[in-house]
Amino acid sequence: MARVIFDRVSKYFGDIVALRDFDLEVHDREFLVMVGPSGSGKSTALRLVAGLEEATSGRIFIGDRLVNEVAPKDRDVAMVFQSYALYPHMNVYDNLAHPLQLRRVSRAETDERVKRAADMLSIGDLLARKPRELSGGQRQRVALGRAIVRDPEVFLMDEPLSNLDAKLRVRTRAELIRLHERLRATIIYVTHDQQEAMTLGDRIAVLNNGALQQLGAPQIVYDRPSNLFVAGFIGSPSMNFFDASLLARDEALFVRGTGFEVLVPPERARAVDRHAGRDVVLGVRPEHMYEQSEVESAPPGSSLRAVVDVVEPMGNEVFVYLSTGGQIFTARLNAETDLRRGQKVNMVIDTYKMHLFDRDTERSLFL
Ligand SMILES: Nc1ncnc2c1ncn2[C@@H]1O[C@H](COP(=O)(O)OP(=O)(O)O)[C@@H](O)[C@H]1O
Ligand SMILES: [Mg+2]
Structure with missing residues (x-):
């Protein structure tokens, strides 16, 4: 079971309210997309789940476990960043293997898990290359692969496609949907792109100013926006x-x-x-x-x-x-x-x- 629950979570940075009384239950194995304009609190919400930030108040659960006090490495989540964050001096194989080596996974199992992830992402022929020898799309796959090898219960993805060109982004979207079916894991995916949110999410959570505006299936949110902000933000051209x-x-x-x-x-x-x-x-x-x-x-x-x-x-x-x-x-x-x-x-x-x-x-x- 890997649902993720935000229970009245707030996060302040000094006077800045990044997240305010945030309530959300992400279902086990759901593909949930958080969408909102820049500064609406999306990354903060993800980083709180990953344990990279500490909540000012409220509780966060992964599965049935309260994780507020749990160290990031013990949370069984893997995060994929927009910046990819690959090690430039390591080849693709070592980039993928690194998180497993840190966890002292045996060499044979590491090898198998790297091969399986590489296969899933069609990057098996790139394992000997360094990141600088890869296209943006390939780097992005390696970053995904590095999360996949860890086989976490929850994937946290922070705008992972925003460095790709428009065409590749659309193609990768379709691949992510297929990947989600194969991984059978919970995915919380953050984007500022409402179209991406509409196409990817089982449900979407619309944020503005650190507050949840609406949560629901994409079509419901589109057809029945609960307020003026959601109505204007979802849909292009705008309402x-x-x-x-x-x-x-x-x-x-x-x-x-x-x-x-x-x-x-x-x-x-x-x-x-x-x-x-x-x-x-x-x-x-x-x-x-x-x-x-x-x-x-x-x-x-x-x-x-x-x-x-x-x-x-x-x-x-x-x-x-x-x-x-x-x-x-x-x-x-x-x-x-x-x-x-x-x-x-x-x-x-x-x-x-x-x-x-x-x-x-x-x-x-x-x-
Ligand atoms: N480390 C930080 N220190 C101060 N303010 C921050 C920090 N991180 C985020 N914020 C602020 O919190 C708000 C939400 O930021 P963020 O979660 O990054 O939004 P988003 O990912 O939706 O663009 C913004 O006003 C941002 O400036
Ligand atoms: Mg962000």
């Missing part, structure tokens, strides 16, 4: 936000902003009608907006008038930047769209997929 207010009128609920008024579908109104009269932020993902002329029948009260600002063809689709009431927003449209800069257009919002946030608390009204 569009419009300042608005929520109004009740003639038994119906409307979202009114500068130059638009959309109807909350009756099926969804019940969940939010107690917030009528409040200042809200309307959130609409770029893929949930359409040109009215392309839609067979738009429900009444679902469109807004806008001017096309920039058209960005991506090949398979087009990002269109529009403005309405002084606000810029993005729509993700079919590659066939013939919208041109300066054109006036009616855009339909999929009101069944729109989000509403309280402007003060920034929490989703649909929770």
Whole structure:
């Protein structure tokens, strides 16, 4: 059993709060991704599990064991860093064997474990090379291999792919998923890249300012962000936000902003009608907006008038930047769209997929 539990963990560096009342249970053999902007406390959380930092308060468990007082070497975790941290004067074999030699593992077993890890990572033909004779991708594999040979219960990975070019990063992502299946270990993986988080995680934990914002399966977090921060951070291009207010009128609920008024579908109104009269932020993902002329029948009260600002063809689709009431927003449209800069257009919002946030608390009204 190697679940990892943070129980109200806080970490201060002097006055700086790196992690605040952090609660999280990582399941046994889960691939959990912690994602958040730079400075949000991700590395601190990992280093606390590894024992490289000491918690200011709260408890950390690995398996059923409270580890706050356990030395790093006795925690049965292995960490992979962004910097790889390979020994430059040692060849690949010795880099892989080194953690085992430190633990006085026999030569025969070391040899077998190094070969098995090298095989898993397809670096068997590189064992005699020095790190400087390897590409970035190969070095990154060696760093992973050095964690794998230790056969830990928990892998801690701190942005291990961020030094790779975009193409290699995507390929290595797929390999990591396969690797996780073979290792049958718990992985806590840290990244600032929301796309990486979406593709890798069984669940993702979104952090900001040292606090957990939301925890859940990637699709759930994407579809039902719990607050404005998560809504804006997950998804690319980002969700569009419009300042608005929520109004009740003639038994119906409307979202009114500068130059638009959309109807909350009756099926969804019940969940939010107690917030009528409040200042809200309307959130609409770029893929949930359409040109009215392309839609067979738009429900009444679902469109807004806008001017096309920039058209960005991506090949398979087009990002269109529009403005309405002084606000810029993005729509993700079919590659066939013939919208041109300066054109006036009616855009339909999929009101069944729109989000509403309280402007003060920034929490989703649909929770
Ligand atoms: N050793 C340290 N001394 C002082 N402040 C630190 C130290 N380590 C991290 N911090 C601060 O704690 C916060 C969280 O840092 P970190 O966990 O590295 O964030 P992330 O990995 O999400 O970028 C930041 O404000 C950072 O400056
Ligand atoms: Mg970090």
